[in-house]
Amino acid sequence: xxxxxxxxxxxxxxxxxxxxxxTAMLAVPAIAAVHARQDAWxxxxxxTLLALPIAWxxxxxxxxxxxxxxxxxxxxILGKWPxxxxxxxxxxxxxxxxxxxxxxxxNFLIDVFMPETPLIVINILGAALAAxxxxxxxxxxxxVNQIFLPIILISVxxxxxxxxxxxKLERFLPVFEAETVKIFKGAIVPWGWMGEIITFAxxxxxxxxxxxxxxxxxxxxxxxxxxxxxxxxxxxxxFGPVFSNMNFPVLNAxxxxxxxxxxxxxxxxxxxxWIIGGLLKISIFYYVSVLGFAQxxxxxxxxxxxxxxxxxLIALSIAVAENMLELTHFLGNVSPYELLTFELVIPLTLLLxxxxxxxxGNRQ
Amino acid sequence: xxxxxxxxxxxxxxxxxxxxxxxxxxxxxxxxxxxxxIGMALSIPQTLGMTxxxxxxxxxxxxxPMVEWLKK
Numbered sequence: 001x002x003x004x005x006x007x008x009x010x011x012x013x014x015x016x017x018x019x020x021x022x023t024a025m026l027a028v029p030a031i032a033a034v035h036a037r038q039d040a041w042x043x044x045x046x047x048t049l050l051a052l053p054i055a056w057x058x059x060x061x062x063x064x065x066x067x068x069x070x071x072x073x074x075x076x077i078l079g080k081w082p083x084x085x086x087x088x089x090x091x092x093x094x095x096x097x098x099x100x101x102x103x104x105x106x107n108f109l110i111d112v113f114m115p116e117t118p119l120i121v122i123n124i125l126g127a128a129l130a131a132x133x134x135x136x137x138x139x140x141x142x143x144v145n146q147i148f149l150p151i152i153l154i155s156v157x158x159x160x161x162x163x164x165x166x167x168k169l170e171r172f173l174p175v176f177e178a179e180t181v182k183i184f185k186g187a188i189v190p191w192g193w194m195g196e197i198i199t200f201a202x203x204x205x206x207x208x209x210x211x212x213x214x215x216x217x218x219x220x221x222x223x224x225x226x227x228x229x230x231x232x233x234x235x236x237x238x239f240g241p242v243f244s245n246m247n248f249p250v251l252n253a254x255x256x257x258x259x260x261x262x263x264x265x266x267x268x269x270x271x272x273x274w275i276i277g278g279l280l281k282i283s284i285f286y287y288v289s290v291l292g293f294a295q296x297x298x299x300x301x302x303x304x305x306x307x308x309x310x311x312x313l314i315a316l317s318i319a320v321a322e323n324m325l326e327l328t329h330f331l332g333n334v335s336p337y338e339l340l341t342f343e344l345v346i347p348l349t350l351l352l353x354x355x356x357x358x359x360x361g362n363r364q
Numbered sequence: 365x366x367x368x369x370x371x372x373x374x375x376x377x378x379x380x381x382x383x384x385x386x387x388x389x390x391x392x393x394x395x396x397x398x399x400x401x402i403g404m405a406l407s408i409p410q411t412l413g414m415t416x417x418x419x420x421x422x423x424x425x426x427x428x429p430m431v432e433w434l435k436k
Contacts, residue, residue: 293395315416319418337431
């Protein structure tokens, strides 16, 4: 076993939640609102329902092949070479989405808070910190996450409690104005984001209580869905449908806060949760890529690969887009298809093949 | 810039290689070298001002009809 550490089920749920919400929370309501307008919150609910099967498939594959990660059991299911090839595709996908996360992380900070700083500086700093976390192993990552995730969640909720005086319920009207297709279009991106739960397939072997795998995976989605729905509800209540034009409605909600001229524009809270949350999310995907590579090549240790993979991530994070507009176009229109291919289409096919060919040891 | 990058790469090699050689982990060393070469190939052209192929462009071409549908 490459990773000696074990994580508890609670820590796993926390990791799963961070894995999905950290970089999504600031932008996701606006992306849904582009199509669904003031019905964006319905899109979030729909996305939650659609994402549940992904969590179920992830957990089923994990329980069919206990002690193995996604890149390992593709070989068991498809045979040696096709399995290796699919494993490599998954690794490239992890590296790709991780580099996009680093780009989002850096681009948000330079766009909103530090316009004079070159993008590459923040990307290198972020990736270096993540590399340090990854080198320390999964247990450290899980514990850091356990400390910071509650702070992140409480801060976001606090922002919206402070914004309560700005909220108006009539901004939800007319409800169901968007057609079903529009609501579905608005749900695609959050669906793809919630489907990142498939990454949990790389962490299942390190659970201290393997019996709770299914429980751990499936509970995550309603929690995240509830959080996304709250974000959408709050964004609509503060801004009405116009917030579809904003890049980061949660940040803008913080900007309108003014309580008795005393608590005014608490944006640094947003900056803090973005820095912590983004870093944790990058660390999780970085860890998964490095661990996957080590398993794919049958190495004894994954640590030597951390820095070279970091170089690749930083180089790609600059190359994936020219500017924020291009990145937003990719995230809003292209990425859901790439994400859902790797999250739903391939895993579901794998599960069906495994069930039909009666593979895997641990069937219930 | 390029000099700084080469320094950074030397730093990475200096951090990892001695330990791997001491523990005789040749397989790990090969993987490390291969990934680092890929990393160099992706990063050095960019510091020299060249553009490297953007994976997102190809993914967009792959899903073209569905992307157009979502944009509407």
